[in-house]
Amino acid sequence: MSRPVLPLSLLILALAACGAPPPDEQQQALAQAEQRARAQASRAPEAPPPADADACDATQAQWLVGKTPGQADADQARTDARATSVRLLKPDQPVSMEFNAARLNIELDEKGMVVSVRCG
CATH class of the missing domain: 3.30.10.10 (Trypsin Inhibitor V, subunit A)
Incomplete structure (x- = not known):
């Protein structure tokens, strides 16, 4: 009877190892992503390059x-x-x-x- 218990316990351990990271890590990653998005949105748009004074229009x-x-x-x-x-x-x-x-x-x-x- 101990034989079926051993593979079942290994299966439970394997499933536990493949689980999602703890919620605090997920929240931290989400907060970092939101912070990067806000920083990107608040940057001033790049100015167009100055026109060449020698070039014609x-x-x-x-x-x-x-x-x-x-x-x-x-x-x-x-x-x-x-x-x-x-x-x-x-x-x-x-x-x-x-x-x-x-x-x-x-x-x-x-x-x-x-x-x-x-x-x-």
Whole structure:
């Protein structure tokens, strides 16, 4: 009769070892998690990186799209976009592919009308 008691006692010990941690540990873990969540929520959001003063902003020269620009218009668009240089790009015109963040590119169609304005 002692044989069936031995495996039953081992089973009870095994189940006791696999049980949940004592409630005080669970409460402590929950309190720590809540504290981390509050600290994360109270942090100030990161500020966006400052804009590069040398880079142009093509959104300020979008007024040129749909127009046939003269030299005065190109110069005004360069000034508005805070670009250091401007180039007019005609269809099938060979251009260098180097990126220049301070340059304003004005793309023209076959009739000389502006189809897009971008930096680079």
